[in-house]
Amino acid sequence: MAQVKFVHSIKGMLTTNTQASSARQSQDYLYGLRGILAIESFLWLFLKTFVPAVVTNDVSGPGHQVIARKIFSPIFWNESLISSFFVILSARSVCIHFLQEPTAKTFARSLMTRPLRIGIPLAFALVFSISIFSCIDTVYIDLAAQALKNPNLAVPIMPSSALASFNTIWDVLWMVRDFGDQMANQAFPGTTMWSPSLIYSQSYTVYIAMVILPFTRASWHVQAVAIFSIGSFWFDSWGWYSAAGLFVADISHNPDLAARLRSGIKIGESPSFPYWILAVLSVTAGFVMKYLWVAVFPEHLRAELVLHPSLHLTQGLTIHNFNTGQAYARLDDYLIVVGILVLLELSTRMRSFLSSRFLVEAGKRSLSKHQVFILHEKGLTGYRPLHRTVLDVVRCQYQGVRCST
Amino acid sequence: MLYVVSIRVFVALHELKHVPVASAIFVAFVSYLALTAAFAEAFYWTIEKSASWFAGSIFEWSRN
Numbered sequence: 001m002a003q004v005k006f007v008h009s010i011k012g013m014l015t016t017n018t019q020a021s022s023a024r025q026s027q028d029y030l031y032g033l034r035g036i037l038a039i040e041s042f043l044w045l046f047l048k049t050f051v052p053a054v055v056t057n058d059v060s061g062p063g064h065q066v067i068a069r070k071i072f073s074p075i076f077w078n079e080s081l082i083s084s085f086f087v088i089l090s091a092r093s094v095c096i097h098f099l100q101e102p103t104a105k106t107f108a109r110s111l112m113t114r115p116l117r118i119g120i121p122l123a124f125a126l127v128f129s130i131s132i133f134s135c136i137d138t139v140y141i142d143l144a145a146q147a148l149k150n151p152n153l154a155v156p157i158m159p160s161s162a163l164a165s166f167n168t169i170w171d172v173l174w175m176v177r178d179f180g181d182q183m184a185n186q187a188f189p190g191t192t193m194w195s196p197s198l199i200y201s202q203s204y205t206v207y208i209a210m211v212i213l214p215f216t217r218a219s220w221h222v223q224a225v226a227i228f229s230i231g232s233f234w235f236d237s238w239g240w241y242s243a244a245g246l247f248v249a250d251i252s253h254n255p256d257l258a259a260r261l262r263s264g265i266k267i268g269e270s271p272s273f274p275y276w277i278l279a280v281l282s283v284t285a286g287f288v289m290k291y292l293w294v295a296v297f298p299e300h301l302r303a304e305l306v307l308h309p310s311l312h313l314t315q316g317l318t319i320h321n322f323n324t325g326q327a328y329a330r331l332d333d334y335l336i337v338v339g340i341l342v343l344l345e346l347s348t349r350m351r352s353f354l355s356s357r358f359l360v361e362a363g364k365r366s367l368s369k370h371q372v373f374i375l376h377e378k379g380l381t382g383y384r385p386l387h388r389t390v391l392d393v394v395r396c397q398y399q400g401v402r403c404s405t
Numbered sequence: 406m407l408y409v410v411s412i413r414v415f416v417a418l419h420e421l422k423h424v425p426v427a428s429a430i431f432v433a434f435v436s437y438l439a440l441t442a443a444f445a446e447a448f449y450w451t452i453e454k455s456a457s458w459f460a461g462s463i464f465e466w467s468r469n
Contacts, residue, residue: 042438049408050430050433051430112467113464120456124448141408144416148415190407365446365453368449
């Protein structure tokens with residue numbers, strides 16, 4: 001019996017259900033979008049490490065690097081834009097199966113499979129990372145930081161024991177706030193582990209809200225999502241990001257809302273005002289704000305937090321101490337991402353571009369890329385002696401001993 | 406890849422062989438690109454695909 005089940009499950013892996021496969025293909029452009037984000041984050045991590053002045057205002061650099069940062073970074077390697085895009089795109093994606101087939105089975109399947117599908121790769125990545133950095137000598141990272149004049153390039157902090165390492169890995173999917181402060185984020189090189197942790201936590205906002213949508217009047221979804229978004233914007237929690245992703249998915253799957261999006265806003269007898277103009281305005285406004293903060297007022301980057309009323313109404317909370325040292329939901333990113341996602345729903349040409357094979361395959365591997373951007377030391381055995389020599393040089397320099405090679 | 410290999414490549418070239426910073430960074434970039442592509446592919450097929458299959462199997466098993 002067990003063998004028969006096993007054979008059936010293998011067959012299930014190899015053969016694809018036609019209906020599910022065509023549904024998947026129709027959403028392939030989301031993988032393509034993820035592919036572009038994966039390429040951007042690849043670039044961001046490299047530049048943040050080797051040419052920090054083109055990424056952040058905190059590190060001084062030659063004039064041409066500063067100009068490159070001001071011109072290109074808001075579009076091609078902006079950290080908050082990339083991570084915000086991933087958060088909203090995740091909310092846009094996790095509800096697809098349920099909205100396509102709103103049954104108890106689909107809902108249960110999403111809830112049961114997601115922790116394993118995200119948790120297992122993250123656990124492996126952290127096990128690799130912690131094992132490697134616990135075993136190797138990391139002096140070379142300090143030396144690179146000196147040579148590159150990059151104070152942000154730091155050696156990952158390792159958990160103190162095996163039990164602490166286990167807790168570090170276990171905690172990743174249990175965090176609900178202060179994602180940047182968790183040990184896994186400190187232990188993972190590049191301190192990027194807060195992002196999957198936040199994305200996973202936010203998927204529960206989507207899970208709760210998505211159950212309601214297929215069973216309620218579509219014309220009221222707009223108001224409901226707007227009220228929820230205003231509520232979470234008030235406190236600047238991540239809920240308004242998740243609500244936006246869910247709402248775009250709702251538009252994509254609900255024929256009534258999709259028709260309204262295509263027909264535009266009808267005011268009286270005048271011709272309808274198309275939504276694509278609003279979406280373009282949203283993207284433009286977002287980029288104008290982004291350029292303003294990155295190129296003109298980099299020292300006031302956090303100033304847009306004044307828009308959130310709770311910061312003024314909560315004792316002791318200011319824009320300077322709200323979520324310091326970790327990411328927060330920004331308005332400029334929100335306007336850009338939501339505008340682009342709405343435009344994608346309206347433009348078949350953009351969708352077919354993003355459905356190109358290369359981008360889709362790159363997008364499917366975006367989680368894997370995130371893990372291995374940073375990891376693994378195997379494969380360069382011939383390089384080992386050179387590396388040993390470097391470490392010896394470094395060690396001697398550190399100990400103040402004269403050392404000739 | 407970046408922290409374990411590419412930074413080492415940079416340090417080895419720049420500190421030991423006295424290669425200029427820009428050239429050392431370029432070599433580090435090439436190593437980063439090639440190794441990320443290769444290892445992401447391996448990670449995707451071995452760990453991510455298996456995790457996805459395992460998650461689906463656990464769900465189907467829980468229903469019987």
